[in-house]
Amino acid sequence: MSREAVVKSLTTPDLAAVVDLVVWVEDDVAHAANHLGTVRLHDDGTHEVLSGIDPVADEDPMAFLPYDAEVAGAGPRVSTDNAYPYAARRIRSLFGDPDRSPDVAVVHTPRHWFVDEGGHVGEHGSLDVIQSRAPLVLSGPGVRRLGVVDEHARLVDVAPTLAVLSGVPEEDLRDADGAALDGRALTAYLEAPEARRRPRVVGILWDGAHCGDLLHLAETGHLPGVARLLERGLALRGGAVAEFPSVTLTNHTSILTGVGPGRHGVLGNVYYDRALQERVVPNDAETWHRSAEWLRPGARTVFEMVNDHVPQGDSPRTASVDEAIDRGADYGTMALLRAAGGFESATSGMGDLLPDPAESPFLRDPAHLDDAYFRWGVQVDDLGLQQVLQLWETPEEAPTLTWWANVVTDAGHHGGGPRSELARDSLRQSDARLVAFLDHLDGLGVLDEVTFLLTADHGFEGADPSVTGSWKPALDALGIPYRDEGPGFVYLL
Template identity: 35%
Template sequence: MTLADTPISRLESLLTDSSMTRYVDTVVMRTADGFRAASATGAVDFCEATDGSIEILAESGDHPLRNQALDQGIGTEAEVAVEGVSLGELATPLAYESVVQYFDAEHAPDAAVMWSPQQMFHDCVGNHGSLGGIQARAPFIAAGPGIRPRGIVPEHLRTADVAPTIAALLGIPAGDGVDGRGRARSGVRLAMQDGDEITELLDPDERPDHVVVFLWDGLNPNALHDAVDRGEAPGIASLIERGTSYRHGCISALPTATLANHTTQCTGVFPGRSGVLHNTWYDRDRGVHVDLLDYHQMIRAREHLAPGVETIHEALKRHEPEAFTATTYEYGDRGADYSTYAQMTTNGPIPTLSDADRRLHRTEDFMGVKEFRNASIYDAHSRNEALHVWRGEFGALPRYSWFTFNLTDACGHAGGPHSEILHAAIRDTDARMGDVLAEIEAAGKLDRTAVIVLADHGMQRFAIAEPFDLAGALRDAGIDAILNDDQYVYLR
């Protein structure tokens, strides 16, 4: 059998045909020698050497991973100039590393499709999931004791670096551990750790008494900085003024999506090694589609963590067994003393949300939009529980707390990353976060609390167009495959 006769090669030929460029940008896959990324204009084959470096095996044409600049698209004007171009013209920061870790997963597909921004994926104006920098880049802002106040800096970090950095901020000692592949690694703060602590961010002469993290899901950092410039995010502006904002972003790993990178940020282990590959995947062994966006599966996402993976909650308790930790609406919650999803799993008590609190900090003009309405209610609950946490109603005031807000992601999908509905989401989320910070101040702890604001991935505007039926195209081409989430191909 020639290479051209293999199912994976037929799949590549189908998806990279010039007739498909309106729909498919790039397809990435594992090969016998390593990995391959191919588009209609070129391809690159590469592998990971024993020292972890990337070795290019072959290149042809203008391949989609040829540009991995970290500074492309910084600022909305620069972003809009490249939002409609193909990968390669659009930078794919850290793409080689991202592909390698992805295919380490037990349940990785045979091929992952990166959709063209010229078609409408999942009926959303805004999207993410691809290697492209607009979708991969998320904001990261930190301020308070233990944080060096450097202002806005032209630097980046990875989602895998978040947990080690928080662990260092909490004073968890460095020691011996393993990386996400189980290889021995020294100087790590979590039992299993792929990422590195960002020492440039941390003041080694000061440790905070408390660390609080606010995750604003799916937020384009240009949109956030624009809101600051318009005076619509005073809470964020204050943190930047007294802290540090990484303007080149927090780069998420493939797939640049929620469950995968939340888990990575909470554990320091890449999605392909953490056990939580994506929001959804196909489990070949059991013959089932795992869907962590399904409520009953979502609240138990922690059960998918791979053996040896440690959350920040668990790492802190290994060092400080009496430390109280809390989290609201967060998937990487294992080990927390209070967790919304753990409470839901066990039917434990969750604070009641009053009608007044439900209506607080919500833009009424958009309450007729389903995505806005649902996520606003969700975030009102997250704010409410965070206030109860910081009033000491579940135990001691938390050494470490993590509060997740989802409105920015919902509105980015619904209207795009620079839409009026997204502007409203930023205003509302900033106000909800401000209430939590005010509660910390009322407890007399704000001046001893390090505050981090981040997102799990970015958001890119897509064209409003007819979606492409990939399942039908595979059938018509005689390719026998199981399709997951309309872009992950598992060959039979």
Template identity: 30%
Template sequence: MPRSPRPANRARSAYRAAILSEPSCRAGAPGVTSSSTTGHHLVVRARPMSHSCPRARVLLAALCLCWAGLPLRAEPAVTSRHVVLISVDGLRPEFYLDPAWPAPHLQALARRGLAAEGVEGVFPTLTYPSHTTLITGVRPARHGILYNTRFDPAGDAARWFQQADEVRAAGLKSASVNWPITSGAAIDFNLPETFSYDTPEDRRPAISAAATPPRLFEEVQREATGRLSARDVFYKDPAVDRNNARALAYLIRTYRPHLAAIHLVYADAAQHEHGRDGEAVRQAVADIDAAVAVILEAVEQAGLSARTTVIVTGDHGFVGTHTAIAPNVWLRGAGLLGTGDAERGEGWRAIFHSGGGSTFLQLREPGDQATLRQVRALLAALPPGTQRLLHVVEQPALRAAGADPRAALALVAEPGLAFVSASRGEPLRPQRGGAHGYGPELREVRTGFVAAGAGLGSAGSIPLLHLEDVAPTVAALLGLTLPEAQGVALPGVVAAPAARAR
């Protein structure tokens, strides 16, 4: 049946009824702002991607990035729509499933729309690999973002993450605030998660330099946030999510992007420091909820309510920790880290890379079976009590999980323990706080998924999703497909095209 046009005020009313009907979600509630502004539109064009490039290529679905060479294909006869993708670093399902957590707006979204009891992530369950899976639909081995910091045999640092190869999706406008691995990407309105090696605690110069279009960072401060200090955009400061939400809200109201994405980060910092619980974590969740409210209100103010789907998801959960394991201490004792004071000295042969709940053995010479046998012998000679604290993951299992194909093996810690990169001191040491990076099958590191608004199916409560499912879901809502995604847009989550068009 054809849908008759509805006045903007009726569309807004429908949006409130569907999503914002809770008293605490209405305009004027704490954390909800109101403003209006207009602006110009930028439309991008697509160019072909190379499938043979050995470096990772990024596909940020309709955010116009491509890692791993994944094509984006339009579905015919689908009405225009908008998706707001909110990633909460360290999101746990109980934040929206348990009313004891201070997240009324997020919990209202879960009641009115779809909510997952858990989302199983990728291996390792780290921020950068997970966020790249969120927007490509493939696992780390395919998209190439394997860790939070790159392992380079020459010792180069993570400047790798500044090198995004670009591809634009035809006819779609995009906006992104604080999303990882997007510096230099072909996003219409982009304030990327980036930093300066010269001033790592003051991200403002790096954000300004990487912003698209030029001076967007200054525009957002002038029109939306006011002048921001270094602490206002620092990932360990509670103000960072509020300020980033205000920035995205401005971009939504002004430029009305088809896909708007944001990465909210402080809950991760709070849980790393305090573990899974505690007043600081509860306050971080409350701040996330206020940020979500600001973004929801901006959708309404932009007049996009009837055509918008809001998705709140994350990258990983958290495990409380009490002890750290430093396996590189064992390698140094065996002479495998080389000579000298550097982490990898002259003549190094093996090192454990990354941290948190897992660590991956990197060999200087990938085919060095003699060194690999020596490492295996070291692990087998550990006291039985120490051996019980970790599990060895062999290469076939790593390949099956879509993890780093270059790693000779990996270690996964028991819950309550986490790996550190230190190569001196005691191999076991106290470490209180929280960690992630464990195998995705561990329930505590599952993240969440909530969706409400236009274009959704009737699934209601979803027992389990996989992180690879998010990108194809977003694409389907936008009338696109990701043919090479390893996840799927589940029919119970996304309505059929005919239903979406009614």
């Protein structure tokens, strides 16, 4: 009855500007509702409308393509003018953890401006297609040269694809309990196994990089590094669909385990654990080095998958650079921080570990350093490049799988919104770091021997300062004990 009251209170017309959808699972079936109607979403793709009209009638992963259509449709829109790929599957995954899943999840409208409650100029987290669309580029030996392909994948496909490229047999793409992964290796875009050389794989994540703008800038000559990858491989125009919610730590974990949040346990950037009776905040500078602690026992990282099939030697088999979800990696930035007692202990004991952002050779506009998150992102990503170059000092000692996470792209898109100068500066400087690494490999004479996968953890949309409001008063008026983490994860107490 409490959940019914919460849903009813959040789906009134006066909250329609800020509440896009309310979703939950009942009797193992996904449900979605808003002021227009309520629907049951079955795994076979059928929609059973319970009242009004279907609020999530469109699940097309290729909606708002080509890119010009996305740019033209960037204004406020109701759910019936939007698309929600894999809605049932993604909702059910979010509600798959009995201790950590909320009772109800609230989805902000695409243009909701909630900066007073943790929001930004650029936003993500939604079930909708644009906030869920991450880029996906494959390049190098073992990859078919197809250019830009009018298809899509899912972010849970990344781990199995990296694993197969690194030499893991497809039959071993399973979690720690032996169950099949949620994702699949994208073998349709790969050459036959016998045509692949000794594997050397580099996975790159540009956090929050906007899929459409990334491909647009690459095709128009503004991202020469990405263009070099495309010359030797392919990109999916529809990108890769993030898990829900389309937030950072949920999808970093899905990318690197091949399973959704209901299985790996990292449900959001912040959530509540009923068993521990504590608030968990994995997406924070003070806790990133601990993020792998919150993985459920059944989850298995791609580093663990690869290490099971690569003999241990003097050099790392797997490396995780600036990535929170690093469990099993032979080399990990977060492992170094854990050994030092955390980020604060490391910096106080060893001085400022991060380079001066004003001296960065990749910074285009010094005025952008006024944004504190952007400034920090420049520092972290410069240090990340240093680590990658050290790992690849000689090709003989380089890891079989290198994972390299970058953060300034998330800062640029949060601070300015997609297509802003801040966002595009972040893409261009990340591309310049990529070019520096490609040139390094070229100088070693091994560029043609390295396979690349470039992706992100979610997409982005711009918020609208005129679309304000909060659903908190509606929840408070019910007189029901609750927690609203995120905000958007409603736990009934």
